[in-house]
Amino acid sequence: MERGVNESVGPARRLRVAIIGAGPSGSTLAILLAREGAAVTLVDDGRRPELLVGESLVPAVVPILRRLDLEKETASFSRIKPGVSFIWSSTDRVSVTFDRFAPAVFPYAYNVPRPQFDDTLLAKAIASGVDYVTARAQLVPNPAAGTGAELQLGPETVAAAPGLGGQPPDLVVDATGRARLAARALGIPPRLGPRKDVAHFAHFEGVSWDETPGQVRIARGEAGWSWCIPLQERLSIGIVLGQDDAARLGRTPEERLERAIAIDPGLTSIVGRGRRVTDVATYANYQLISERGYGPGWVMIGDAFGFVDPMLSPGVFLALRSSEQLADALTPWLRRRAIPSPAELHSVLSSYAATQSEMLTAWLELVAYLYDGRLAALIQAGRSWMPENPGFAKRAIQTHIARHVGLLASGAATTSRYSRGLLRFLGRYGLRGIDPAELAIR
Ligand SMILES: Cc1cc2nc3c(=O)[nH]c(=O)nc-3n(C[C@H](O)[C@H](O)[C@H](O)COP(=O)(O)OP(=O)(O)OC[C@H]3O[C@@H](n4cnc5c(N)ncnc54)[C@H](O)[C@@H]3O)c2cc1C
Structure with missing residues (x-):
């Protein structure tokens, strides 16, 4: 029989x-926690x-910020994001605002300067009584893994964190993050997605902006895509x-970003006489899900x-x-001041990991519709299907489809079986002869 939670560890x-x-x-x-x-x-x-x-x-971030009691502070240094505009070509674009899908979808989101956002979360953690330590941590496999934890903190990390006693x-x-410390320590492989891109970005001032204030602009380019946030x-x-496409634009990140702006009329007119006010940062942009998320x-x-x-x-x-889910799963023990037994912890972590893995898989599936052109093709097909004065039925069907795509892409219900099934069905049977390859992102 399983031991009681408190019995497993004493008082x-x-x-x-x-x-x-x-x-x-x-x-x-x-x-x-x-x-x-x-x-x-x-x-x-x-x-x-x-x-x-x-x-x-x-938008699905905002209720979490509220729960953390951080929305007001985030708003003070961020910009309200009312929606996103997707631009496939100079004549083909769609602009979405989140309030269209309210109340199922939170009606807005934020664009945040990340360092300030991270500082705000960290300050809240410290104010909540968390012991914060600055150190480059190490995780190593536990030689006695069969009898206890599979991983342990390196001795230098334990020494750097006196709070651990x-x-x-x-x-x-x-x-x-992408350092994937535990996966590296244990040799856990990732399941990789199809994209292996590179991203270059910088901040600009003095630009000219015709979109709605705060609206994010995502545009397909000759190769790849661009963001304006x-x-x-x-x-x-x-x-x-x-x-390879990046290398063709130039040698350095600066040359590449400059050239990408110069050859894209939309970006050229946005930047106008504006100027770059930061260095150009570079990120590898690949897609992965860890084969195993806990032990x-x-x-x-x-x-x-x-x-x-x-x-x-x-x-x-x-x-x-993911943090919210894990914290909620552990809360019953925390409220009882009890320590889960190894079997109980295993059960908590395995159901958390299954949920998170499902979320990641659902987002990967969704984003594939953008890369391979099916979503753009569906939007075109929807437009061609709608007469100028659509009747009630057609309008209701269009609203229904748009709502479910909104639920998926806003984070409100990305794992919903019905919404995903509807998108799959439409991606297969609803393209009305439009070739998605024409609208794919290279
Ligand atoms: C090109 C690109 C664009 C993106 N744009 C967006 C976007 O617009 N919106 C969005 O929501 N997401 C975006 N993302 C993803 C987003 O940046 C990440 O999902 C997010 O930062 C993940 O947060 P995290 O806390 O898991 O990891 P991170 O933010 O990576 O934080 C990890 C922390 O761990 C620390 N760390 C690492 N190793 C050690 C160690 N050994 N010891 C101690 N500390 C360590 C790091 O310094 C860092 O502080 C983008 C990603 C890419 C690549």
């Missing part, structure tokens, strides 16, 4: 959790660059394209678990949501 005590990485996922989990009484140590290497990707959020924590959380005083402009005594959250693709901006949402 009641606080759950001790070590979180490695203070990006959005790590700090959010730290806040939520500390609020429920866990003893949390948060370790970050403090190597944050001047520019960070992850500036455009989806030299004791191994009950749970180690890998929130190191309006921040409070600046515009973030990025390009995402294959390695005895440890778990992955955020990008460490999986990274989808930035075109629909789900990264920060997936990071925050």
Whole structure:
């Protein structure tokens, strides 16, 4: 018979959790666990660059910010994002505003300067009683893994975090983003998606902006695609394209971004007489989901678990949501001041990991519709199907479809079986002869 939670560890005590990485996922989990009484140590290497990707959020982030009591503060340095415009060519575009899908979808999101956003989350974690340590953490396989935790903190990490009292924590959380510390320590392979792009981006001032204020602009380019994300005083402009196509644009990231703007009439007119006010940052942009997201005594959250693709901006949402899910799953023990037994912890972590894996898979499936042209083809097909004065039935069908695409792409219900099934059905039978390949992103 399973031992009772308190019997497994003796008298009641606080759950001790070590979180490695203070990006959005790590700090959010730290806040939520500390609020429920866990003893949390948060370790970050403090190597944050001047520019960070992850500036455009989806509406489903806002309820989480409210739960963290951080919406007001976030709003003070961010820009309201009313929606997104997708531009396939100079004559083919669609602009979506989230309020169209309310109340099922939160009616707005934010565009955030990421360093400030991360600082805000971290400050809240510290204010919630989290023990914050700046150190480059190490995770190593536990030689006695068969009898306990599979991973342990390296001795230097334990020494750098006196709050741990030299004791191994009950749970180690890998929130190191694409460093994937736990996966590397244990040799856990990733399941890779089809895109292997590179992204270059920078901030600009003095640009000319004809779109709705705050509206994110995603545009298909000759190769790859570009983003324009309006921040409070600046515009973030990025390009995402294959390695070879990037190399053809120029040698350095600066040359490539400059050239990409010069050959794209839409970007050229936006930048106008504006000027670049930061260096050009470079990110590898691939898609991956970890084959395994947890093990005895440890778990992955955020990008460490999986990274989808930035075109629909789900990264920060997936990071925050993974933290929320894990914290909620642990809360019953925290409220009872009880420590889950290894079997109970295994059960919590495995159901969390299954949910997170499903979310990542659903987003990967959704973003594929944009890359291979099916979503653009469906929109064209929908337009050709609608007469100038559509009757009630056609209007209702169109609203129904748009609503379900909105639910998927806003994060409100990306795993919904019905919405995904509808999109699959339409992608197969609803294209009315339009060839998606013509609208694909190279
Ligand atoms: C090109 C591109 C564009 C993107 N655009 C968007 C977007 O518009 N919207 C969006 O929502 N998402 C976007 N993303 C994704 C988004 O940036 C990530 O999903 C998000 O940052 C994940 O947060 P995280 O907390 O999991 O990881 P991270 O933000 O990567 O945080 C990890 C933290 O761990 C620390 N760390 C790493 N190793 C160690 C170690 N050994 N010891 C201690 N600390 C360590 C790091 O310094 C960092 O602070 C984009 C990604 C790319 C590549």
